[in-house]
Amino acid sequence: MRPWNFSAGPSALPLEVLQQAAAEMTDWRGCGMSVMEMSHRGKQFTQIRDEAEADLRELLAVPDDYEVLFMQGGATAENAIVPLNLIGRGGAGKADYVLSGIWSNKSHKEAQRYGDIAVAASSGAEKVLDGVKQAPWTWFPAANSWQPRPDASYLHLCSNETIGGVEFVSWPDMAALGAPDVPLVVDASSHFLSRPIDFSKAAMVYAGAQKNAGPAGVTIVIVRRDLLGHALAVCPSAFDYANVAGASSMFNTPPTYAIYIAGLVFKWLLRQGGVAAIEQANIAKSQALYACLDGSGLYRSPVHAAVRSRMNVPFFLHDEALNSEFLAQAEAAGLMQLKGHKSVGGMRASIYNAVPLEGVQALISFMQDFEHRHG
Ligand SMILES: *Cc1c(COP(=O)(O)O)cnc(C)c1O
Numbered sequence: 001m002r003p004w005n006f007s008a009g010p011s012a013l014p015l016e017v018l019q020q021a022a023a024e025m026t027d028w029r030g031c032g033m034s035v036m037e038m039s040h041r042g043k044q045f046t047q048i049r050d051e052a053e054a055d056l057r058e059l060l061a062v063p064d065d066y067e068v069l070f071m072q073g074g075a076t077a078e079n080a081i082v083p084l085n086l087i088g089r090g091g092a093g094k095a096d097y098v099l100s101g102i103w104s105n106k107s108h109k110e111a112q113r114y115g116d117i118a119v120a121a122s123s124g125a126e127k128v129l130d131g132v133k134q135a136p137w138t139w140f141p142a143a144n145s146w147q148p149r150p151d152a153s154y155l156h157l158c159s160n161e162t163i164g165g166v167e168f169v170s171w172p173d174m175a176a177l178g179a180p181d182v183p184l185v186v187d188a189s190s191h192f193l194s195r196p197i198d199f200s201k202a203a204m205v206y207a208g209a210q211k212n213a214g215p216a217g218v219t220i221v222i223v224r225r226d227l228l229g230h231a232l233a234v235c236p237s238a239f240d241y242a243n244v245a246g247a248s249s250m251f252n253t254p255p256t257y258a259i260y261i262a263g264l265v266f267k268w269l270l271r272q273g274g275v276a277a278i279e280q281a282n283i284a285k286s287q288a289l290y291a292c293l294d295g296s297g298l299y300r301s302p303v304h305a306a307v308r309s310r311m312n313v314p315f316f317l318h319d320e321a322l323n324s325e326f327l328a329q330a331e332a333a334g335l336m337q338l339k340g341h342k343s344v345g346g347m348r349a350s351i352y353n354a355v356p357l358e359g360v361q362a363l364i365s366f367m368q369d370f371e372h373r374h375g
Pocket of ligand 1: 074077160189208
């Protein structure tokens with residue numbers, strides 16, 4: 001049996017997808033070529049791309065007035081590509097950011113190169129919530145506390161902070177925040193396809209594929225069509241959403257193999273019963289793991305209970321001297337890549353779509369056993 005893989009990204013892919021890719025590696029469906037060897041403009045790859053888009057639209061019920069783009073550069077490149085495309089909208093050259101952890105802070109920092117950037121809300125301070133003192137970046141600012149500027153060209157949010165393990169899905173109606181014309185732009189990289197997306201709230205959602213949707217190399221951008229066509233003159237042509245949309249993501253050579261694998265993941269998700277079904281599985285997995293943490297004398301979750309991520313679960317051992325023993329024994333038990341991000345320390349279990357309940361149960365059994373031996 002393969003070990004269980006809790007990597008935060010690049011991360012576990014469904015075994016069925018890997019097996020199908022292996023079977024098709026040298027000869028895709030009798031055409032005599034690997035997908036890696038095909039022209040991106042040929043009929044085989046055109047079919048692969050078109051099916052990937054159609055399946056993704058079905059999975060997320062993407063409205064017809066949104067474009068689906070397959071881009072490159074990861075979510076990090078989007079930190080620049082978003083302002084390059086959107087900050088020129090409306091002419092004020094302003095954009096606002098909600099700061100909730102490492103990824104949103106990076107987005108905010110990069111955007112400062114392109115205009116007048118403000119912080120609409122931040123969780124970068126200690127706060128007492130439900131009687132518990134929460135450390136910075138372990139909670140999420142309630143939407144009714146955000147202060148977007150009504151003339152901002154967009155408001156940026158990271159809806160799942162992969163490192164901090166904070167997930168926020170109660171996206172506000174911007175009109176209720178006094179900013180009806182400000183589109184919400186969401187970095188959903190690390191929980192993309194783990195649950196439905198409310199496109200009535202978000203004008204744009206983007207995700208690097210390598211967390212939950214495929215391999216590294218493709219970035220998925222879903223953007224409302226009226227946001228296109230406002231790119232700054234300095235925006236690289238290949239990063240102008242209008243160009244990419246106009247060419248069906250073939251403005252230049254797209255990351256063909258990554259799109260193919262992401263497409264196989266989409267088909268796998270449809271076979272699982274779609275996003276609604278995978279969401280139920282993700283609820284069961286995350287509840288089991290948080291119950292293990294909360295019921296333990298050795299482990300603890302640092303994150304405010306109301307915004308704990310279903311995908312990325314950071315946790316600490318009360319006795320940090322046991323960290324390396326914990327990791328070594330976990331690995332020996334077939335539980336891989338549990339070390340926490342260096343900026344946070346401790347452990348992190350990323351339990352993306354491709355990690356089944358069985359894998360989470362194996363982790364929980366190991367953790368309980370480890371606690372008995374060290375409690
Ligand atoms: C991983 C991640 C990024 C950065 O992705 P890259 O592909 O390395 O650019 C940005 N935002 C979030 C939420 C992430 O999880």
